[in-house]
Amino acid sequence: MDIKLINIGFGNIISANRVIAIVSPESAPIKRVITDARDRGELVDATYGRRTRAVIVMDSGHIILSAIQPETVAHRFIPSKEGATDT
Template identity: 40%
Template sequence: MKMSDFISLGFDNFVDRKRIVAVLKPGSSPMRKLKELKKKEGLLVDATSGKPTRSFILLDNGVLFLSSHLPETIIERIGNEN
């Protein structure tokens, strides 16, 4: 794998861009329920380093990443090859 296969979630945390299924905005009741479900399943990864959660990144294997970046920022990074 090359470094260009990954996108930064901030704070030296990276995820494989090819595994991303959805970038979601937290805050609604269904998103809170999704977060709690993934936490119970052991599939929640907090990559915020204590900052407020601004987006959820769902991978094809069911893992849910929490990021302090806005969804628009994550989407922009997914689209950039370099």
């Protein structure tokens, strides 16, 4: 199994294989998920005091808060084409 790590901002890195969803924190149900995870002790705040822009749901039940946009996190899952040659 190949382990892929994703930068979620400010030097914080998560395992791409364990991510279930990347969502925006704006809706009431997601806000409840965040509150529930905080109460359970399964919330990881990786925002460094900045505004939460992405909520990452892990397969372990942990919820990770990130200060970068969900689209940006999602694009980091796509392998880059750098170094590839057309022949």
